Every structure is written in C-alpha cells, then in structure tokens.
Amino acid sequence: MQEIAVKKEMSSFRRGMQEGTSIAIGYFPIALTFGLIAKSTGLALSETVLMSLIVFAGASQYMALNLLSLGTGIYEIILTTFIVNIRHFLMSASLREKTEDDHVLKQAAFAFGITDETFSVASINSSPVTSGYMFGVNGVAYASWVICSGLGFIFGAALPHVLQESMSIALYAMFIGLLVPSLKxxxxxxxxxxxxxxxxxxxxxxxxxxxxxxxxxxxxxxxxxxxxxxxxxxxxxxx
Amino acid sequence: MNTSILLMIIGMGAVTYIPRALPFVLFKNRELPPFLQGVLRNIPFATLGALIFPAVLLIQDNILYGLIGAAAAFLLSYLGLNVIVSVLGSIVVLTLYSAIF
Structure with missing residues (x-):
C-alpha cells in the first residue's frame, strides 16, 4: 500500500513538472530581464538571486528595483510588495477548494510557490490536484525563475534584442492557452x-x-x- | 551583501508568503458556504481575464504588437494545440513580425 501511495505521489509530481514546463519557458525572458535590470540598479549577483529565491513574485521584484532606483525607503517597498501580492490570497483560497486534503505543513510548503502562473496552470489543467502535483508545477517554475535571474545578471546584455522583445508575449500566450479551451x-x-x-x-x-x-x-x-x-x-x- | 537590502528582501518575502499560505492554514478542515465555494471556483477564469487584459496590449508601445501575439496564441489554442505550442508559436510569430516590419 505504502509503495502504491509513493508511486502515485511520484507520478503526480512528474505530471506537475510536465505541466509546469510552459511556465518555465515563460519565465525565461522575465527573469533574464529582471537579472539585467537588477545589475543596472546596482544590486550584487548574490542579492539578485536571493531576491528571486526568497520572494518569487515577478511584478513586485520589478517594482522593488524601480523604487530602489528612485531612492524609496525599504519599508515603503515592503508595504507596496504586500499590496501588489495580496491577490495570492484569493488564488490560494480558490486552489484550496481544489487540492486534495493533506498535512497542513505540506500545503504551507507548496503554497510558497503559488504565483499567477502556477495557480493558473494548476487550477485549469487538471483535477484533482495533489500536493505532489503542486510541488512539481511550482518546483519547475521556481527553478527557472531563480536560475534565469542569475543568468540574466551575468549574460542578459548579450541576448538579441528582437528575441528579448518577442519573448515578452510568452506568459500572456500561456494565460490565453489556458483560458481558451475552457471558454469553448x-x-x-x-x-x-x-x-x-x-x-x-x-x-x-x-x-x-x-x-x-x-x-x-x-x-x-x-x-x-x-x-x-x-x-x-x-x-x-x-x- | 548590503544589510538594508537583505532586510528588504526578507520583508518582501514575508509579506508575499503570508497571503499565499494563509488560506491553507485558516480554512483547514472547514467547509465553506456553497455560494462562497462557487465564487472561489470562478476565481481562476476571472483572474485569467484580468491578467491578460489590458497588460497584453501594453507589452510594446505599438498596441498591434501585443494584439498580434495574443491573436496567434488564441488561434493556436483554439485549434486545440498544447499550451507550450501556443507559447512558442506566438514567440515565432512576433519574431517574424519584427523581422518583416
């Protein structure tokens, strides 16, 4: 029995990783650009990667860079971050209705990785949603976000401009791709x-x-x- | 590493994590009223609408750029193609568009 449960967890984790791949691709340009801007704002490589590791929320990280360059104080930046990210409460509440019940610590752990994108993929694509599946989707997205932030800091300036520009459609294309089948x-x-x-x-x-x-x-x-x-x-x- | 930047990052992380985790802790083992459950089931579709518009039209100064990318993604997914195909397809369409115009 135990073995079956472990296998089921494993396969839903793998399914989550597969479905999270489109997010990972969508994060490339955004995270690369974030790294690039972080560098020009004057952050160190370690600070740039740490922010992606700890915050993992694109819009608010961009906003923090913008406010830093304007000389805004850190408390104001933290407050603005809270306001920008409060929508995740709604997403987690909605996702909770869909996820299979599990230990609260496990759920609190995968909740760290709930973003606009991982939420959209998990709540549209498959049902039921297990903790293993959530770790798969969020894990792939998180790895892409953190790694590409660092790569953007180091190599961002070398990326061809045309490609950088056209890749900015990626996440919206993903949102559209998730929405359209449900619209029909x-x-x-x-x-x-x-x-x-x-x-x-x-x-x-x-x-x-x-x-x-x-x-x-x-x-x-x-x-x-x-x-x-x-x-x-x-x-x-x-x- | 700069201490105030470090503090800022930790603070940003905390205020971002709390709204993400709170519903799982707060509503643990609690059945919500049916109307509220219905509203929460609607959230994904409503969120997607708000995430796409108007932002997709504003990715470049030229509104047409986002519109063409969105149309490509719409068409590809309407034909029943996988999400990744829509993502890559719309990138290709926009790359060609900028190459031509």
Missing part, C-alpha cells in the same frame, strides 16, 4: 473572463487603481457577480 461552449467562463478583463482595463487605464489592487478588485467583482447571476438563473429554472 461555456458561457459562464466567457462571462467571467470578459467581465474581469473589462473592469481591470477600466480601473488601470483610468489610473483609478494600481495594478495589484485592480486585479484583486476586478477578479472579485466578476466572480461574485457572475455567481449571483448564475444562482438566480438556476433558481428561476427550478421554480
């Missing part, structure tokens, strides 16, 4: 994605909200609204 013939999913896309565009382009808050707010409004409408429609059918 599912009005609820279309409604959810379109509503939040419109809200987020309105909030950010009007500078009404910063990117972090805007994603949280648009996601929540869309998810609650569509659920309420869908619930009312179902009740109407039953009555």
């Amino acid at each position: 013939g599912n009005k609820k999913v279309i409604l959810l994605a379109v509503t939040s896309a419109c809200l987020n565009s309105a909030f950010t382009l009007s500078h009404f909200l910063g990117t972090g808050w805007s994603i949280v707010t648009s996601t929540l409004i869309s998810a609650v609204l569509v659920e309420a409408v869908d619930g009312a429609r179902k009740r109407g059918k039953e009555a």
Whole structure:
C-alpha cells in the first residue's frame, strides 16, 4: 500500500513538472530581464538571486528595483510588495477548494510557490490536484525563475534584442492557452473572463487603481457577480 | 551583501508568503458556504481575464504588437494545440513580425 501511495505521489509530481514546463519557458525572458535590470540598479549577483529565491513574485521584484532606483525607503517597498501580492490570497483560497486534503505543513510548503502562473496552470489543467502535483508545477517554475535571474545578471546584455522583445508575449500566450479551451461552449467562463478583463482595463487605464489592487478588485467583482447571476438563473429554472 | 537590502528582501518575502499560505492554514478542515465555494471556483477564469487584459496590449508601445501575439496564441489554442505550442508559436510569430516590419 505504502509503495502504491509513493508511486502515485511520484507520478503526480512528474505530471506537475510536465505541466509546469510552459511556465518555465515563460519565465525565461522575465527573469533574464529582471537579472539585467537588477545589475543596472546596482544590486550584487548574490542579492539578485536571493531576491528571486526568497520572494518569487515577478511584478513586485520589478517594482522593488524601480523604487530602489528612485531612492524609496525599504519599508515603503515592503508595504507596496504586500499590496501588489495580496491577490495570492484569493488564488490560494480558490486552489484550496481544489487540492486534495493533506498535512497542513505540506500545503504551507507548496503554497510558497503559488504565483499567477502556477495557480493558473494548476487550477485549469487538471483535477484533482495533489500536493505532489503542486510541488512539481511550482518546483519547475521556481527553478527557472531563480536560475534565469542569475543568468540574466551575468549574460542578459548579450541576448538579441528582437528575441528579448518577442519573448515578452510568452506568459500572456500561456494565460490565453489556458483560458481558451475552457471558454469553448461555456458561457459562464466567457462571462467571467470578459467581465474581469473589462473592469481591470477600466480601473488601470483610468489610473483609478494600481495594478495589484485592480486585479484583486476586478477578479472579485466578476466572480461574485457572475455567481449571483448564475444562482438566480438556476433558481428561476427550478421554480 | 548590503544589510538594508537583505532586510528588504526578507520583508518582501514575508509579506508575499503570508497571503499565499494563509488560506491553507485558516480554512483547514472547514467547509465553506456553497455560494462562497462557487465564487472561489470562478476565481481562476476571472483572474485569467484580468491578467491578460489590458497588460497584453501594453507589452510594446505599438498596441498591434501585443494584439498580434495574443491573436496567434488564441488561434493556436483554439485549434486545440498544447499550451507550450501556443507559447512558442506566438514567440515565432512576433519574431517574424519584427523581422518583416
């Protein structure tokens, strides 16, 4: 029995690594560029890699570099990081509904690797989600992020500009690739994605909200609204 | 290594990790109300919409650039191709686009 359980863990870990590969590719350009900018901001190689190791959140790491170069104090940077990353709370809460129950320490361990990308892959691609699977997806993504941050610091300037530019589409292409199969013939999913896309565009382009808050707010409004409408429609059918 | 940078990194790591782990600890062994469960099941699709727009249009000054990349990814995944193929395919399309124009 024990052996079967170990085998099952192993294969779901491997499946997670496979499904995490598109994230690893998507992280190349972002992490390389991060390393490159970190160097020009004046960070040491050790500090650059350490930030990727400990924080593992792209947008806020870019933001930290930007604020550092403007001479902002570290407490302000930490507070801004919190605001930018609070959306992960929503993602973890959603993912928790989908993951098989496991020891809380194991779950708290893989929770470190929950990013926009690993969350999207895990919550769209497969069900049920085990801890082993999560370690696979997050592990591949994390390794790519940390290693490429370091490589970007050392070699970033040598990367051809055209390729650097075209690779910036990678993560968005991945998000689209995850969303489209679920969109097909599912009005609820279309409604959810379109509503939040419109809200987020309105909030950010009007500078009404910063990117972090805007994603949280648009996601929540869309998810609650569509659920309420869908619930009312179902009740109407039953009555 | 600079001490204040080190402090900053540790602080950033802590405030990033807490929201990631909290739901697993907070809601352990707790069944949430059905409506809330429904909302949480909606989150992935809503998040993807907000992650894609408007950011994908702003990856370059030229809005067309992001639009073409997004269209390529949409088409490839609509045809039922694997996510990695969509990612690599849209990179190739944009590389060709910049080579031509």
